[in-house]
Amino acid sequence: MADNFRPYFFVSRSSFYTELILGCLQIQLGVICSVGIWTLSEAKLQAAQAHQTWKSPLELTERVTTINPELADRYSKLSTYRDIKGGALAVGFAKDELNFGDLKLSMPSPYRFKPKPILMAAPENFNPDLQLPPVLPEPPQNSSPPTTSTESGKRNTVLESIDTDYRYDTDNFGQTNLFFEPTVKFRLNNGNKIFFKTGFNFFEERGVESITNFPVQVGWQGKIGQVSLQTAAGVDVFNRLPTAINLNAKVEVPISSPQVSSSGQLLSAVILSGNLEQGPYKSNARTLDNQITAWRFGPDLYWQINRNTSLFSSLRLGSYNDGNSEVQSFSRLERKFGQFSLAANLFSWSFDRNLERTSGYFSPPDFLVYNAEVAWEGNIANFLRCRLAANLGRQRLKGESDNANTYQTRCTVKVSPNIEADLGYSFSNIQNQETSGNAYSSNSLTGQLRVKF
16 A cells, blocks of 8 residues: 555656656746747737637637636536546546546536547546536627728637646556646637647556557547537557557537526536547556557437536447457436535446456456445635545445445645646545455546646
């Protein structure tokens, strides 16, 4: 257990990786400062123009100021598909994710576009970053004056934000995964968005030489009528493995028009989405060492039943390059009571063959997790908002049942009107590997720095 609580910002005994991470941070801060000074006066004007140009009746608005704070909080807490980070059946919301081992369920946020990590699935995802955000009708706007010749000469692409995700996962069997991924997002003058993501990932496991990964990905997000589209493609570069291609796509359609109260609170909505992902399976060092890749596809359904009750359900089918296949499903029913909430979660996962010993990834023939969650979220200070959650339930693997518990905390600090930072921690005993009867536990430290221009 001592290994589980090693200082989180040191991912290896070698100082090389620490220096590399610090170097990435310094480079990013330098980019933020220099680009911020260059674009500050002009970016907001361009962003406003782009927003006025993109007028769909079901626009995904990104201006939190136009939404009731309670509604904004609900959205920030709905996000599925873990930021490729996991946490184990800790259905904890907002900037955390849906933690199921390695599967990360994900949904679009109405306030900021956060590229979803690829191919992480299973029990550690039972910690929903369920950001499933029904699209909201755009608030009425005054018609904008005609564009002048001076305005038309300005740039057509505006730097909108830089989001940096950090995640450090450990367990009591010597497995360590680190993800550090900055994403730069731009808004085009037609309202569409493009983003560029890179970063540094590190995987360490007993009996396997450590692996370093440098992901590079370019993506696009836009709308056609009421249909939201999102797609991305890139490459994963490794220090000692062949370069691999990754891609993902998502289509989101409102089944019923969202109903919003006069105060801006969401009353009802039904959103259906289709998802497709392909790329290296970043479960652990052994799986990467075996060069395992996978295709995953399936639908998500979000139903805002009333202003305080919501249902989310997801189905994923997977096909691996080692000949294995999987089926996994997740459902969550949540009810809010002011700052408190109650939720019931159900997750099932089954593989055609158990190839953990040969391929390295958790591939249970029959795995079931169900639990109940109690959570509180509120403002501790004007600049500080926190969430505490506890999940108590059961897990069944190969016909044997055991307790399945997760404890999670997350805080958001508002540094300035344009800068926010999240920091979260979770502990779980939900399995994401076979342990031969020994108790399993995992720890996850997550964070995100958001800079909006």
